[in-house]
Amino acid sequence: MRLLIFELKKILLTKKFIAICLLIIAGITFLFFRNYISQDFAHGQIAAEYNEYVNVHEQRANYYEAIMENPSDDILGDLEQLEEQQELNETALETSNQLLSQLDTSEWQERLQLENQYYQEVEEYKYANGDHPLTFEEINRSRALNTKLLDEDIAPQYANYSIATPNFMMQVMQIFITFTAIALILLFIADILTREFEEGSIHFLITQPIKRHTIVLNKFIGGVVIYAIVILLVTITPYTLGLIFGNPGTFSYPVVVENNGVIDFITIQHYLMTSTILITVFSVFCITLYLFYSLIFRQTLIALFAFMATMLVGYLINTLTAGTFWAWVNPLQNMLPEQMILVQNSHEWYMAIPVTLVVIVVLHVVMVGRVRRLKVG
Numbered sequence: 001m002r003l004l005i006f007e008l009k010k011i012l013l014t015k016k017f018i019a020i021c022l023l024i025i026a027g028i029t030f031l032f033f034r035n036y037i038s039q040d041f042a043h044g045q046i047a048a049e050y051n052e053y054v055n056v057h058e059q060r061a062n063y064y065e066a067i068m069e070n071p072s073d074d075i076l077g078d079l080e081q082l083e084e085q086q087e088l089n090e091t092a093l094e095t096s097n098q099l100l101s102q103l104d105t106s107e108w109q110e111r112l113q114l115e116n117q118y119y120q121e122v123e124e125y126k127y128a129n130g131d132h133p134l135t136f137e138e139i140n141r142s143r144a145l146n147t148k149l150l151d152e153d154i155a156p157q158y159a160n161y162s163i164a165t166p167n168f169m170m171q172v173m174q175i176f177i178t179f180t181a182i183a184l185i186l187l188f189i190a191d192i193l194t195r196e197f198e199e200g201s202i203h204f205l206i207t208q209p210i211k212r213h214t215i216v217l218n219k220f221i222g223g224v225v226i227y228a229i230v231i232l233l234v235t236i237t238p239y240t241l242g243l244i245f246g247n248p249g250t251f252s253y254p255v256v257v258e259n260n261g262v263i264d265f266i267t268i269q270h271y272l273m274t275s276t277i278l279i280t281v282f283s284v285f286c287i288t289l290y291l292f293y294s295l296i297f298r299q300t301l302i303a304l305f306a307f308m309a310t311m312l313v314g315y316l317i318n319t320l321t322a323g324t325f326w327a328w329v330n331p332l333q334n335m336l337p338e339q340m341i342l343v344q345n346s347h348e349w350y351m352a353i354p355v356t357l358v359v360i361v362v363l364h365v366v367m368v369g370r371v372r373r374l375k376v377g
Contacts, residue, residue: 007218008225020187024233028172032241035161042161050100056132057093088125095121108155112146119143141256144263148254164249165242166268172238173272177279177337182286188226190300193219193291197298213368216291223287258343271341274349278337285331285356292363295370327351331359
C-alpha cells in the first residue's frame with residue numbers, strides 16, 4: 001500500500017499532471033464560450049443553407065425555362081420528364097423560399113414541419129431524375145430526426161454550437177473518444193515504467209521486501225487513477241458550464257444511429273453511457289498494453305513506437321474487416337467508439353468488450369511472469 005501511495009503521489013503531484021488537467025478544463029471552457037458567442041453564426045449557417053437551396057432551384061428553373069423555349073431534337077423524347085422535373089422544382093423552390101423568409105418569424109415546430117415538406121418535395125424531384133446536392137441518405141436522416149423531435153416535443157439544437165448541457169456534454173465526449181483520450185493517457189504514463197529501467201531504480205525495487213507483481217500492479221493502478229480523473233474532468237466540466245451559463249436541455253435528445261441499414265435513435269443519455277463504457281474499457285486496455293511494451297522494451301521511445309504501431313495496425317484491421325466475427329475477437333475494435341455506437345450494421349456496440357477484458361488479463365499474467373524473472377543488475 002505504501003508503494004501504491006508513493007506511486008500516486010509521484011504521478012498526481014507533478015507539475016505536468018496539474019498543468020494538463022488545467023489545460024483540459026481550459027479547453028472545454030473555451031469550447032463552451034465559443035459555442036455561446038457563436039449562436040448568431042450558427043443561426044446564419046441555417047439561413048445560408050436555406051439560401052443555397054433557393055439558389056439551386058432558381059438555377060434549375062432557369063435551365064428548364066431555357067430548354068422549354070428552344071427544345072433541341074435530342075431532348076424531345078425526354079420532354080415529358082423534363083416538364084415533370086420543372087413542375088417539381090417549382091414546388092420545391094416555393095417551399096425553400098418559405099423556409100428562408102420564415103426562419104426568423106416561425107416557431108421551431110413550424111420550421112421543422114416545413115423542412116420535412118421540403119425534403120419530401122426534393123425526394124420526389126430526385127426520383128424524377130432531378131439534380132440536387134442533397135443525397136437520399138441526408139434527406140432520410142434529416143427528415144427522421146425532425147419527425148422524432150416533433151414527436152417528442154424537443155426543440156432542435158445547433159449540431160456544433162449547442163449550449164444545452166446534454167448536447168454540449170456529447171460534443172465534448174465526441175472529441176474525447178476520438179484519439180484524445182489515448183493521447184492524454186500517453187502524456188501521463190509515457191515513462192511511468194520505462195523510467196524505472198532507464199534510471200536503474202527498478203533494481204532497487206526488486207530487492208525490496210515486496211511482492212514483485214505489485215510493481216506492475218501499482219503502475220497499472222496509477223494509470224487507471226489518472227484516466228478516472230481525466231474522465232471526471234471531461235464529464236463534470238461541461239456539465240457545470242452548461243448548468244451555469246447554458247440551458248438545461250434534455251438528456252432524452254435523440255441521436256441518429258444506423259441499425260442494420262435502418263435509421264434508428266438513441267438518446268444523448270444512452271450515447272454518453274455507452275461511449276463512457278467503451279472508452280473506459282479501451283483506455284484500460286491501452287494502459288495495460290503500454291505497460292507491457294514498457295516491460296518488454298524498457299525504453300520510452302521504443303515502447304511508444306511499438307504502441308503506436310499497434311494502434312495503426314488495429315486501425316487498418318478495423319478499416320479492412322467488418323462483421324460479427326471480427327467484432328467479437330478484435331480487442332482494437334473500440335479504437336473509435338463513436339463508430340461502434342452510431343453504425344451498428346453488423347455488430348452490437350458491446351461486442352468487443354469481452355475479448356478486450358480477456359486480453360487485459362492475459363497481458364497482466366504475462367507481465368507478472370516477466371517481472372518475477374527480473375534479475376538484479
